[in-house]
Amino acid sequence: MKHSVACFTIVVRCLTVVIAGGVSLVANASANAGEVTFATHIAKIMYDHCSTCHRPGQSGPFSLLTYEDCRKHSETIAVVTKDRYMPPWKPVHTGIDFANHRRLSDEQIKMIASWVAANCPEGPKDQMPAAPQFTDGWALGKPDLVVKMQSPFKVPAEGRDLYRSFVLPVGLPEDKWIKAYELRPTARSVVHHALFFVDETGSVRNQSERDGQPGLKGMNFLRGIGGNFMERGPDRLAGGLGGYVPGAVPNPLPGDLARFLPKGSDIIMQTHFHPSGKAEVEQAELGLYFADKPPAQRLVPIQLPPLFGMGAGLDIAPGEANFQIHGSYVLPIDVRGVEIGGHAHYICREMRMTAKLPSGEKIELLYIDEWDLDWQDQYQFASFQVLPKGTELSVTITYDNSANNPENPFSPPQRISWGRESNDEMGSITLQVIAVDESQRQVLEEDLRNATRESLRKRIQSQATGLAALGGGPLGKGGLMKLLDRNRDGKLQEKEVPEKLRDRLFDFMDNNGDGELDTEELAAGRRSLDSILDRK
Amino acid sequence: MLNPYNQSIAMALISIIASAVSAQQPPVAVIREQTGVLNFTDTDGNEHAVPCKKGTRGVVLVFINTECPIANAYHPTLRRLREEFSDSRFDFVMVHADANLKTDAARKHQKDYEITWPIVLDSGNKIARHVEAKVTPEAIVVDAKGDVLYRGRIDDRYQDYGRKRPEPSTHDLKVAMQAIVEGKSVPTPETKAIGCVIRYVD
Numbered sequence: 136m137k138h139s140v141a142c143f144t145i146v147v148r149c150l151t152v153v154i155a156g157g158v159s160l161v162a163n164a165s166a167n168a169g170e171v172t173f174a175t176h177i178a179k180i181m182y183d184h185c186s187t188c189h190r191p192g193q194s195g196p197f198s199l200l201t202y203e204d205c206r207k208h209s210e211t212i213a214v215v216t217k218d219r220y221m222p223p224w225k226p227v228h229t230g231i232d233f234a235n236h237r238r239l240s241d242e243q244i245k246m247i248a249s250w251v252a253a254n255c256p257e258g259p260k261d262q263m264p265a266a267p268q269f270t271d272g273w274a275l276g277k278p279d280l281v282v283k284m285q286s287p288f289k290v291p292a293e294g295r296d297l298y299r300s301f302v303l304p305v306g307l308p309e310d311k312w313i314k315a316y317e318l319r320p321t322a323r324s325v326v327h328h329a330l331f332f333v334d335e336t337g338s339v340r341n342q343s344e345r346d347g348q349p350g351l352k353g354m355n356f357l358r359g360i361g362g363n364f365m366e367r368g369p370d371r372l373a374g375g376l377g378g379y380v381p382g383a384v385p386n387p388l389p390g391d392l393a394r395f396l397p398k399g400s401d402i403i404m405q406t407h408f409h410p411s412g413k414a415e416v417e418q419a420e421l422g423l424y425f426a427d428k429p430p431a432q433r434l435v436p437i438q439l440p441p442l443f444g445m446g447a448g449l450d451i452a453p454g455e456a457n458f459q460i461h462g463s464y465v466l467p468i469d470v471r472g473v474e475i476g477g478h479a480h481y482i483c484r485e486m487r488m489t490a491k492l493p494s495g496e497k498i499e500l501l502y503i504d505e506w507d508l509d510w511q512d513q514y515q516f517a518s519f520q521v522l523p524k525g526t527e528l529s530v531t532i533t534y535d536n537s538a539n540n541p542e543n544p545f546s547p548p549q550r551i552s553w554g555r556e557s558n559d560e561m562g563s564i565t566l567q568v569i570a571v572d573e574s575q576r577q578v579l580e581e582d583l584r585n586a587t588r589e590s591l592r593k594r595i596q597s598q599a600t601g602l603a604a605l606g607g608g609p610l611g612k613g614g615l616m617k618l619l620d621r622n623r624d625g626k627l628q629e630k631e632v633p634e635k636l637r638d639r640l641f642d643f644m645d646n647n648g649d650g651e652l653d654t655e656e657l658a659a660g661r662r663s664l665d666s667i668l669d670r671k
Numbered sequence: 672m673l674n675p676y677n678q679s680i681a682m683a684l685i686s687i688i689a690s691a692v693s694a695q696q697p698p699v700a701v702i703r704e705q706t707g708v709l710n711f712t713d714t715d716g717n718e719h720a721v722p723c724k725k726g727t728r729g730v731v732l733v734f735i736n737t738e739c740p741i742a743n744a745y746h747p748t749l750r751r752l753r754e755e756f757s758d759s760r761f762d763f764v765m766v767h768a769d770a771n772l773k774t775d776a777a778r779k780h781q782k783d784y785e786i787t788w789p790i791v792l793d794s795g796n797k798i799a800r801h802v803e804a805k806v807t808p809e810a811i812v813v814d815a816k817g818d819v820l821y822r823g824r825i826d827d828r829y830q831d832y833g834r835k836r837p838e839p840s841t842h843d844l845k846v847a848m849q850a851i852v853e854g855k856s857v858p859t860p861e862t863k864a865i866g867c868v869i870r871y872v873d
Binding site: 196197211213214215218221292293295296324409412413481505507509541543544546 | 739743744745746747748769771784830831832833836838840867869870
């Protein structure tokens with residue numbers, strides 16, 4: 136199935152190339168008889184799409200700033216652009232334009248191939264575009280605030296990729312609005328990308344270094360998701376700050392839009408490291424740029440399926456090559472789409488979000504056909520997407536848990552289900568929107584909260600037998616504590632809870648993330664559950 | 672221990688028996704028939720050659736590039752490989768595929784990545800041309816007769832650009848070297864190496 140789709144795509148691509156190529160030959164004929172040279176054609180492509188990362192001190196492994204640089208790596212450039220491995224840009228072009236996209240057109244890729252095949256002619260020096268100028272410091276100037284990882288993290292020379300979260304302590308005494316941010320890693324060769332989340336509780340920093348190393352494993356900061364959800368609502372939980380590729384030009388939000396950073400919050404940076412062949416030390420800094428005042432319209436995240444796919448039935452049998460989860464949501468008010476991004480782990484293959492407008496028109500808001508968790512970006516629409524009331528948003532995420540998927544973390548394949556470790560899976564696409572009429576925003580937020588609650592209810596019901604059996608009856612009425620509190624300190628420590636149930640219980644109830652469940656947390660957890668399940 | 676003469680007789684016998692049992696794979700290519708013998712000197716002044724020097728079982732060439740992240744990620748693996756086969760009479764050589772690389776840059780890179788193999792600068796891409804190397808990292812094992820016994824990847828960690836296994840499932844170069852030591856034919860003598868494409872200078 137995948138093959139036939141791929142073949143079809145290739146045929147379409149070839150046709151496009153032929154047509155586009157024809158046009159370009161005509162267009163260039165007047166310039167210099169169609170010869171592709173660095174000065175006349177290639178330099179601009181390299182400077183616009185490659186040099187921001189491929190320069191000293193950035194994440195690209197070598198510089199592409201001069202003719203000599205590009206000639207030296209020309210054969211590799213031809214191969215990786217043709218493959219679309221570089222420049223890294225995962226969304227398939229569906230007709231939607233994104234701001235600061237790095238995608239090359241088929242025509243540009245063909246031009247690079249012709250240039251390399253012709254042995255990289257330099258071309259007329261007087262037509263050489265000026266080399267790009269970069270500031271050595273922060274791309275957007277001095278940040279309003281620079282926060283830093285609490286302590287350095289050692290990345291070994293070799294081994295599996297590492298997936299770890301770090302707390303960047305912020306803890307400001309007042310609410311702030313983030314306009315843009317820029318990440319500056321210390322070990323750029325090993326840091327591919329980072330995702331940022333807000334910890335409103337300010338408590339995740341206490342969970343740091345629990346395994347003796349800086350930071351937290353995987354996405355362990357998502358603990359207490361059940362209780363925190365009820366207290367704060369899904370908009371806060373899903374309200375990550377987005378993904379960022381080091382070296383990319385930071386994208387300030389358009390207009391007066393900005394992201395909410397409530398007082399007392401910390402920022403969690405989830406990072407994916409590739410061992411580079413030599414030991415490295417990472418202690419990244421994040422530069423924050425604040426807006427002067429709150430925005431007139433507030434961003435609302437619509438995450439589908441909600442809670443990173445927690446309630447979407449993510450449970451994939453070993454060998455299953457085409458497992459799908461779905462999420463859909465009908466907009467209760469008119470909105471504008473501002474930006475979009477996805478999140479999943481290793482065995483995700485494909486994800487898409489489609490909007491079906493009331494007119495019947497379909498828009499593919501995001502389609503990633505070869506998911507790669509190395510390049511989790513946040514994609515800002517070049518112009519707001521008009522999404523009227525009644526628009527149905529549908530997300531489908533596809534996973535390949537077969538041995539044929541080289542990225543499968545298990546060999547032979549094992550059952551993989553929803554979880555916070557990198558070898559577990561997650562899956563969701565988050566669309567950030569604004570209400571056309573800001574006074575209607577709460578209608579959307581309330582509706583989303585209900586949709587998320589429904590998804591959480593499904594998750595709980597699918598696991599209810601386990602939880603109920605454990606408590607020997609309705610959860611939290613002292614049964615659980617009596618049964619498991621072996622050291623009788625009135626709290627449940629993680630080691631007192633059977634391993635199989637540990638994640639479930641602590642996911643839902645460990646609100647302060649201290650690895651203990653006290654009577655109050657158990658009672659709060661029970662209230663959350665009752666409320667979600669509509670129990671009295 | 673067998674002396675080299677007896678050992679080669681033993682190996683010949685083994686290969687005859689092996690070929691009687693299952694058709695023996697022909698070598699990937701034969702270097703000497705094409706281009707003769709190529710001698711070269713490493714950065715410490717020691718001599719190496721393709722086909723391999725006398726007294727060695729084969730020359731193990733790995734093409735590298737200081738700026739290729741895929742090649743660089745393999746240095747810990749390659750360091751271990753040399754330790755594991757230290758008593759097997761292979762001649763280990765890392766060849767810098769960048770024909771314009773300066774000795775200072777090669778030495779700095781050698782120190783940064785703790786490279787223990789002899790390093791050769793390949794001006795004019797002479798060695799790469801001789802053995803038809805295409806990417807970094809690419810391993811090529813050539814025996815005394817000039818037969819290319821193995822050509823390709825170090826292991827199967829990279830399936831394609833951006834398609835990487837969490838851990839390699841086959842260690843192709845090591846398996847090939849092990850087979851050569853045991854006098855067996857290499858089970859998969861040619862694999863596809865994924866990495867940075869070597870640019871040949873004019």
